[in-house]
Amino acid sequence: MSEKLLNDDIVQQLKDVFQQLQNPVEVLFFGSKKDCEYCDDTRQLAEEVVATSDKLHMQVYDIDEHAEIARQYHVDKVPGLVLAARDGDRIIDYGVRFAGIPSGHEFSSLVHDLVLVSGRDSGLSPQTRSFLADLKEPVLLQVFVTPT
């Protein structure tokens, strides 16, 4: 596993993009020892991404051993990544997560989401915000994607 997933070029690009990171971001990785084809790669990928900026931090969990934490962050699939804000010792969950490896096209979604979470601003329109602010029941959006 010593071979890097990200080459020097990508690492440099990430460092450039992550210049815009404003606040610390905590990436929570959830893996499993059982039947998880992409857990190791996803963890390594996340670790390499997090290593490119001192504003990015990471915690590693096992969905079975840390079932309570997984539930708290609504993680029910592995590999799972939660992108949360970090404020001192506090983790603020914005409900943003990835199920499956964020490779290919989804790698840019991951990078973009890290920047968004770091800015602590959804970028949504005032209308959307006012509707969502009045929500009385949970809304789950699952965006199905393929990496290619």
Next chain:
Amino acid sequence: MVQAEMVEAMEFQELSYRHHVSGVPQTTINDGAAHVVGAVPEGNLLAEIMKVVSKKKSK
């Protein structure tokens, strides 16, 4: 109140199958209450969410 989950369709085929994912991206709202295919503008997605939420309220 809002959770957003990116689901890699190839890795979670059973879930994709259950939600009839045939093209990506597909956004499934509240476990199948509504589906939006394609990368639609924010307003369109919001309209679908509103439908799901109001449907539930009128029950």
